[in-house]
């Protein structure tokens with residue numbers, strides 16, 4: 001994982017690593033074949049890991065001296081991701097799977113882009129601002 005994405009909280013950083021590992025599994029699937037079961041399996045694991053991870057972050061955030069506007073926006077971003085992921089996973093299980101490239105792009109946003117835009121905001125408060 002890129003060191004600039006580390007927050008300095010071992011629990012959160014470890015969970016982020018687990019999310020990147022799932023993104024990596026998706027990215028390494030050969031493009032020329034169908035991977036319905038594999039993708040569904042990864043999305044199932046992602047759902048579990050993300051829900052657990054968001055709960056961890058929200059519990060941590062509640063203890064930080066972070067402005068409530070930032071905290072609320074971060075909670076809302078988590079909520080949106082869970083809704084979108086649930087929809088993607090349900091579609092995938094119902095045989096309406098999106099193209100692999102689309103899934104990789106959207107999971108990349110949830111994992112990578114979310115850390116850059118939201119999680120890193122916690123960093124100064126985690127390290128005793």
Ligand SMILES: [Fe+2]
Pocket residue numbers: 016053057115119
């Ligand atoms: Fe996170």
Ligand SMILES: [Fe+2]
Pocket residue numbers: 054057074078114118119
């Ligand atoms: Fe987050």
